[in-house]
Amino acid sequence: MEWDEGSFDLEITRNELEELLSRKLFHEWTSDDMLEPYPWNLDGTLKFLTLEGSADQQKAKKILSSLLGIEVDNDKDFDNAIYKIYTEGVIDDSDYIFTGLYSIKADSNFYINWKYWGQDLDHLSSQIEREDDLDDAEMEVQEYIRWEESEDSLGKAYFLLGCIGYEKEQWDETIFHFEQAISHRFESAELYSRLGWTHRKKNNIDSSIEAYEKATQLDDSQSPAFYMLGLLKAHKGQTDEALEAYSKTVELNPENADAFMRRGDLYIKKGKLENAKSDFEKCNSIDDTKAYSFYRLGLVNKELKEFEKSAKNLGKALDLNENMQKDDGIWPVKGWCEFKSKQYDKAVKSYSKALKLNKKAAYHYWRGNSYLEKGSSSFAIEDLKLSIKLKKSNKFSFYKLGVAYKHKGETESALEALNKAVEIDPGFKAAKLEIEKIR
Numbered sequence: 393m394e395w396d397e398g399s400f401d402l403e404i405t406r407n408e409l410e411e412l413l414s415r416k417l418f419h420e421w422t423s424d425d426m427l428e429p430y431p432w433n434l435d436g437t438l439k440f441l442t443l444e445g446s447a448d449q450q451k452a453k454k455i456l457s458s459l460l461g462i463e464v465d466n467d468k469d470f471d472n473a474i475y476k477i478y479t480e481g482v483i484d485d486s487d488y489i490f491t492g493l494y495s496i497k498a499d500s501n502f503y504i505n506w507k508y509w510g511q512d513l514d515h516l517s518s519q520i521e522r523e524d525d526l527d528d529a530e531m532e533v534q535e536y537i538r539w540e541e542s543e544d545s546l547g548k549a550y551f552l553l554g555c556i557g558y559e560k561e562q563w564d565e566t567i568f569h570f571e572q573a574i575s576h577r578f579e580s581a582e583l584y585s586r587l588g589w590t591h592r593k594k595n596n597i598d599s600s601i602e603a604y605e606k607a608t609q610l611d612d613s614q615s616p617a618f619y620m621l622g623l624l625k626a627h628k629g630q631t632d633e634a635l636e637a638y639s640k641t642v643e644l645n646p647e648n649a650d651a652f653m654r655r656g657d658l659y660i661k662k663g664k665l666e667n668a669k670s671d672f673e674k675c676n677s678i679d680d681t682k683a684y685s686f687y688r689l690g691l692v693n694k695e696l697k698e699f700e701k702s703a704k705n706l707g708k709a710l711d712l713n714e715n716m717q718k719d720d721g722i723w724p725v726k727g728w729c730e731f732k733s734k735q736y737d738k739a740v741k742s743y744s745k746a747l748k749l750n751k752k753a754a755y756h757y758w759r760g761n762s763y764l765e766k767g768s769s770s771f772a773i774e775d776l777k778l779s780i781k782l783k784k785s786n787k788f789s790f791y792k793l794g795v796a797y798k799h800k801g802e803t804e805s806a807l808e809a810l811n812k813a814v815e816i817d818p819g820f821k822a823a824k825l826e827i828e829k830i831r
Contacts, residue, residue, distance in 0.1 A: 530556045547578025558586050566590045581611035588620060600624055615644035619651055631658055649678040653685045660692065668692050683713035687722070694729055703729040703738070720749035727758060736766040753782035757789050764796050772796040787816040791823045803830050 530553065537549050550573035557566035570587045573579075588603035601624045607617040618641040625634035638655035641648055656671030672689035675682060687709035693702035706726040710716050727742030743759035746752075760775030776793040779786065794810035797803070807830055813823040 526556050526559055543576050544578065547573045547576035549573075550576060551578050551580070551583055554583070554586065558590060561593075563590050563593050567594070579606075579610065581607045581614050581617070583607075584610065585614065585617050585620075588617065592620070592624070597624055597627065601628075613644060615641050615648065618644065619648065622651065622654060626654065626658060631661055634658055635662075647678055649675045649682060649685075652678070653682060653688070656685070656688060656692075660688070665692050665695055669696065681712060683709045683716060686712065687716065690729075691725070694725065699729040699732040700735070702726075703733060703735065717745075718749065720746050720752075720755075723749070724755055724758065727762070731758060731762055731765070734765075736762045740766070751782070753779045753786065753789070756782065757786065757792070760789075760796070761792055764792060764799070767799075769796045769799045773800070785816060787813045787820055787823070790816065791820070791826070794823070794826060798826065798830060806830055 533549050533552050533556070537546060537553075550569050554566050554569035554573060557563075557569055567587065567590055570583055570590070573583060584603045584607035588600045588607060591597075591600035591603055601621065604617045604621045604624070608614050608621070611617075618637050622634045622637035622641060625631075625637055635655060635658050638651045638658070641651040642655070645651070652671045652675040656668040656675065659665070659668035659671060669689065669692045672685050672692065675685045676689065679685075686705045690702045690705035690709060693699070693705060703726050706722060706729065710722060710726070716722055723742050723746035727739045727746065730736070730739035730742055739762040740759055743755050743762065746755045747759065756775045756779035760772045760779060763769075763772035763775060773793060773796045776789050776796060779789040780793065783789070790809045790813035794806045794808075794813065797806035797809060807827060810823045810827050810830075814820050814827070817823075
């Protein structure tokens with residue numbers, strides 16, 4: 393049909409309107425004048441619907457009203473009209489005639505896929521999980537929300553918007569949309585777990601705990617949610633509650649090495665060293681690359697007087713983590729355990745590593761003591777003198793220096809050092825005994 397202003401009257405037929413809309417939206421879509429941006433509202437859409445400068449928009453409204461049997465006088469009415477056209481088949485959807493009618497945007501190539509209309513949103517879930525075209529998915533869900541009235545469907549739509557925000561790390565938007573989903577009676581363990589993580593990213597610790605607790609109430613098989621509760625409860629100093637959460641975590645997932653490691657830390661805090669030892673050993677059997685777990689196990693071994701095991705586990709931690717090798721606090725502990733387990737050569741090496749990082753009197757003292765035990769009196773004397781130079785009030789350094797001189801047969805120097813030890817501590821029995829032996 394030839395379109396002119398005079399033919400736009402109330403007697404237009406359905407076929408004529410269909411032909412008109414099809415021609416305007418598709419056959420002339422690529423012409424330059426059709427690419428101008430139109431407002432995303434009723435008047436803009438009707439302007440697009442009719443010919444440039446020739447339309448009586450009120451007539452257009454009347455045509456739609458007459459055709460559909462409903463009032464079309466504002467944006468909401470127009471929304472309903474488009475929905476009615478599609479759902480009742482007033483115009484065949486096979487040509488997607490209305491695909492662009494409601495989604496005209498000059499800066500976007502996005503159009504609603506009407507085949508999904510009236511269906512659920514499951515088709516988007518896998519797309520969001522794959523992080524595939526999240527912007528398009530977001531626009532489609534937002535458009536769905538404009539049309540949908542069912543509380544359940546709206547809840548799911550807001551949940552999907554929350555998931556999109558979650559993947560984009562837009563934390564404020566994620567919280568808003570998840571809360572909207574909850575307000576529309578949509579709840580799931582996944583929603584609350586994601587909400588818990590989002591609150592944690594925002595440092596809303598109490599809200600995060602509340603969300604994770606809700607997740608575990610809805611699904612008590614949620615091992616990750618229990619693990620996060622353990623982290624958060626421990627952060628708040630709620631040790632018993634954290635232990636309970638970690639215990640539930642490993643019950644559900646016996647291969648969670650981190651949960652065993654963190655529970656081991658809490659057992660140390662509670663003074664339950666055997667329990668801590670067991671947890672760290674379990675962690676290491678699952679994953680033998682966790683330097684921190686070997687380190688903590690080494691400290692527990694030390695407290696349990698398992699010095700050889702302690703030195704071995706501390707050594708493993710140092711091998712795994714280069715940053716630990718730069719920490720002068722670990723090497724001397726390893727050296728001390730090696731000394732206590734009579735591995736004097738290894739002790740010398742460990743204290744030498746510590747001294748490269750920090751020249752402390754204690755490190756010189758223990759390396760000197762290690763040299764003394766392995767019969768290297770000259771090296772022992774050198775280290776013990778350096779220890780005294782750094783800390784003149786240490787009676788043990790003078791005592792060991794006296795013993796080292798004695799081993800070398802230098803009795804005068806030995807007596808001088810031993811007498812100095814007694815001077816610092818008149819009740820120093822070991823030093824007095826050595827003096828008596830020399831005399």
